[in-house]
Amino acid sequence: MDEETAAAELMQMINGYQVSQAICVAATLGIADCLGEGARTSDELAAMTAAHPQSLYRLLRALASVGVFHEGEGRSFTLAPLGRALRSDAPHSVAPWARMVERPYYRQAWSDLLHSVRTGENAFHHAYGMGVWDYRARQPEESAIFDSAMSSFAPPVAAAVLEAYDFSGFKTLMDVGGGQGVLLAAILAVNPHLNGVLFDQPQVVAGAAATIGAVADRCQVVAGDFFASVPEGADGHLMKWILHDWDDERSLAVLKSSRRSIEPDGKLLVLESILAPRNEGARAKFADLNMLAVPGGQERTTEEYGRLYEASGFALARVFDTGPRISIMECRPV
Ligand code: SAH
Numbered sequence: 001m002d003e004e005t006a007a008a009e010l011m012q013m014i015n016g017y018q019v020s021q022a023i024c025v026a027a028t029l030g031i032a033d034c035l036g037e038g039a040r041t042s043d044e045l046a047a048m049t050a051a052h053p054q055s056l057y058r059l060l061r062a063l064a065s066v067g068v069f070h071e072g073e074g075r076s077f078t079l080a081p082l083g084r085a086l087r088s089d090a091p092h093s094v095a096p097w098a099r100m101v102e103r104p105y106y107r108q109a110w111s112d113l114l115h116s117v118r119t120g121e122n123a124f125h126h127a128y129g130m131g132v133w134d135y136r137a138r139q140p141e142e143s144a145i146f147d148s149a150m151s152s153f154a155p156p157v158a159a160a161v162l163e164a165y166d167f168s169g170f171k172t173l174m175d176v177g178g179g180q181g182v183l184l185a186a187i188l189a190v191n192p193h194l195n196g197v198l199f200d201q202p203q204v205v206a207g208a209a210a211t212i213g214a215v216a217d218r219c220q221v222v223a224g225d226f227f228a229s230v231p232e233g234a235d236g237h238l239m240k241w242i243l244h245d246w247d248d249e250r251s252l253a254v255l256k257s258s259r260r261s262i263e264p265d266g267k268l269l270v271l272e273s274i275l276a277p278r279n280e281g282a283r284a285k286f287a288d289l290n291m292l293a294v295p296g297g298q299e300r301t302t303e304e305y306g307r308l309y310e311a312s313g314f315a316l317a318r319v320f321d322t323g324p325r326i327s328i329m330e331c332r333p334v
Helices: 003-014 016-029 031-035 042-049 053-065 095-101 104-111 113-119 123-128 132-138 140-164 182-190 209-218 248-261 282-293 302-311
Strands: 069-071 076-079 172-176 195-200 219-223 236-240 267-272 314-321 327-333
Touching: 003 016, 016 031, 016 053, 016 095, 031 042, 031 076, 042 053, 042 076, 053 069, 095 104, 095 140, 104 113, 104 123, 104 132, 104 282, 113 123, 113 282, 123 132, 123 282, 132 140, 140 182, 172 182, 182 195, 182 209, 182 219, 182 236, 195 209, 209 219, 236 248, 248 267, 248 302, 302 314, 302 327
Parallel strands: 172 195, 172 236, 195 219, 236 267
Antiparallel strands: 069 076, 267 327, 314 327
16 A cells, blocks of 8 residues: 555544534434435434534535435435434444444543543543443433443344344343343344343332343342342353453452352353454444543453453353354353
8 A cells, every 4th residue: 555545544534523413413413214215415404403504515515425315306315225324223223332432421422531541540430420321320311321322233233143142041141230121122023931130229120120121030130230149049040241341350350250140050141242363343342441531441352251261260161252243151150
């Protein structure tokens, strides 16, 4: 690659935040749902979304230049293939995640990434004087936006997990930090013999009724703090995208809570995106920076997870690869 091409490519990466923010604003306004299968002028869209007409036009034409929308005659717009994934009814809708990424507190944490890299401190904590979970607990709107972003990832992940792992041996499966229960409900739905326990913070499980509706007779919902303890009686513990939120010390505290309560012949399933070898696996490596900036956690290699299990009374038995997003680490109490 010659230097000029390299500079141009890098420039595109540098300005990538502009594309990101523009997509997130379009998602927050709900433009893709207003378009559906049809075409609308930017003025119509501005009226539907209470936006400033000329500024919305500028947003839409920019996004049409990168293939999110398509601009036709007379400032009319339709969804381009990429933009379809912004519809809330799309099977792999990224709209809830885009709406979360648009939130100023989230962007603020990333704006302070330099501070994290210089000091090792969590950028969010530096900017707001508290951890992001405490912040969300005090801001119900932010908590709801985050919970729905997490829930939106669950259906494709649930499908991959169900394909890779056989849950038929469990009697009671508890999802520790299970959010609003999308994954647990999907597992219970195809394992009719299984009972479930959804465990998360009070303000999170308060919104779980709709998600677990179909399996509610077999699913107990428990609110609590996983650093203090998790409920007894389950022979399966699930932790998806929990340990990556925390440093080693806090992760050990969660694992020890699980170890204290899990049945002696039980299994702990940790679902995380495991770090790839050098020069590969951008998704997990950028997720790792996200963990540094926002919750103050980290992504890890299998060996790093293994050390945490050992220090908390578990042994890593097997790793199931379920695709690029997530691996299942099966651990047994020792
Ligand atoms: N497992 C879900 C949610 C992951 S996000 C999924 O993969 O979609 C991390 C979850 O940890 C959030 O739902 C958050 O509410 C929960 N959490 C954070 N601190 C907690 C605590 N102290 N006790 C219990 N749950 C906690």
